[in-house]
Amino acid sequence: MxxxxxxxxxxxxxxxxxxxxxxxxxxxxxxxxxxxxxxxxxxxxxxxxxxxxxxxxxxxxxxxxxxxxxxxxxxxxxxxxxxxxxxxxxxxxxxxxxxxxxxxxxxxxxxxxxxxxxxxxxxxxxxxxxxxxxxxxxxxxxxxxxxxAYYHSSVKTQASSDSAPKKGWKCKICGYVYEHEEMADDFVCPICKHGASDFEKL
Ligand SMILES: Cc1cc2nc3c(=O)[nH]c(=O)nc-3n(C[C@H](O)[C@H](O)[C@H](O)COP(=O)(O)O)c2cc1C
Missing domain, CATH: 2.30.110.10 (Electron Transport, Fmn-binding Protein; Chain A)
Structure with missing residues (x-):
């Protein structure tokens, strides 16, 4: 999937x-x-x-x-x-x-x-x-x-480009970075409450 x-x-x-x-x-x-x-x-x-x-x-x-x-x-x-x-x-x-x-x-x-x-x-x-x-x-x-789609392409990116690069997993919805090597499948973003499938590895 x-x-x-x-x-x-x-x-x-x-x-x-x-x-x-x-x-x-x-x-x-x-x-x-x-x-x-x-x-x-x-x-x-x-x-x-x-x-x-x-x-x-x-x-x-x-x-x-x-x-x-x-x-x-x-x-x-x-x-x-x-x-x-x-x-x-x-x-x-x-x-x-x-x-x-x-x-x-x-x-x-x-x-x-x-x-x-x-x-x-x-x-x-x-x-x-x-x-x-x-x-x-x-x-x-x-x-x-x-x-x-507009939020992802034009609103969120303006803000995420302001911050210093980090390592870990980044929430594709709000930009929160979980600064750990591994992420559990049931992890939930503490900021916007979206799940692990909405994170990308940095
Ligand atoms: C782009 C975006 C979309 C969201 N969509 C939803 C949604 O559809 N349903 C939901 O419950 N929370 C959604 N959230 C998360 C809530 O806005 C967030 O958890 C908020 O802090 C809840 O505030 P409250 O505890 O004052 O109600 C979304 C957040 C963002 C940034």
């Missing part, structure tokens, strides 16, 4: 937001899709270790901000490389507003947002797929949505 075959599937990139009584939070996902058109339903797939996972599980609602090509690596670092369990990801960030469900969505770096109300969830082991009715949604700009 050539794992690179999986990279030929096209995805978009999104900030998935949710909240509890104390905190608003969001994380980067590439797994938002429309699953049915009548009724209009979308699905997002979220790692059970993510803070956003529990926020959605407990509240039953979320927003998906559709990132456009103006989103820079710093935005991915803010929302994708640390957890709301320990960080306040919206601290010092002003480019967001609130939609009719009371949840934040990005007003910059996003060309649209979609609000979801969970109607079903599928336990996928490491992840939960939340299936949701679409309750709201707006176009925010006419900029091109960002694809996962």
């Amino acid at each position: 050539n794992n690179n075959a999986l990279y030929k599937i096209s995805y978009g990139l999104f900030i998935l937001t949710a909240k509890n009584q104390e905190k608003i939070n969001g994380c980067v996902i590439n797994t938002a899709i429309q699953v049915t058109s009548s009724p209009v339903r979308i699905a997002v797939t979220v790692n059970k270790d993510n803070f956003t996972h529990d926020l959605i599980k407990n509240s039953g609602i979320f927003n998906v901000s559709v990132l456009d090509v103006s989103a820079a690596f710093d935005l991915f670092k803010r929302f994708g490389f640390r957890s709301g369990k320990t960080a306040d990801k919206f601290s010092g960030f002003e480019d967001f507003g609130y939609s009719s469900n009371g949840l934040p969505y990005l007003t910059k770096y996003a060309c649209a947002f979609i609000s979801g109300r969970v109607v079903d969830s599928v336990d996928l082991g490491t992840h939960t797929m939340f299936v949701a009715d679409v309750s709201d949604g707006e176009i925010l700009s006419d900029k091109e949505p960002m694809t996962y």
Whole structure:
């Protein structure tokens, strides 16, 4: 099996937001899709270790901000490389507003947002797929949505070329380097939670 075959599937990139009584939070996902058109339903797939996972599980609602090509690596670092369990990801960030469900969505770096109300969830082991009715949604700009391929070719590389060369295994998703000779098959990236198959030897 050539794992690179999986990279030929096209995805978009999104900030998935949710909240509890104390905190608003969001994380980067590439797994938002429309699953049915009548009724209009979308699905997002979220790692059970993510803070956003529990926020959605407990509240039953979320927003998906559709990132456009103006989103820079710093935005991915803010929302994708640390957890709301320990960080306040919206601290010092002003480019967001609130939609009719009371949840934040990005007003910059996003060309649209979609609000979801969970109607079903599928336990996928490491992840939960939340299936949701679409309750709201707006176009925010006419900029091109960002694809996962664009993130790999133009966003992530700018940042990784800044850092000094290291030896070990490099995560192809976020650029984290595991500085060891061997990597266990069940290794999970501590930054973006992708598995060993998404690492390349340096
Ligand atoms: C490009 C990229 C794509 C990602 N896609 C997903 C995804 O589809 N599902 C997911 O659960 N996490 C995904 N992640 C990882 C989360 O964004 C990351 O674990 C985040 O720190 C979780 O934050 P939280 O604990 O505040 O929810 C992705 C990260 C990156 C950088």
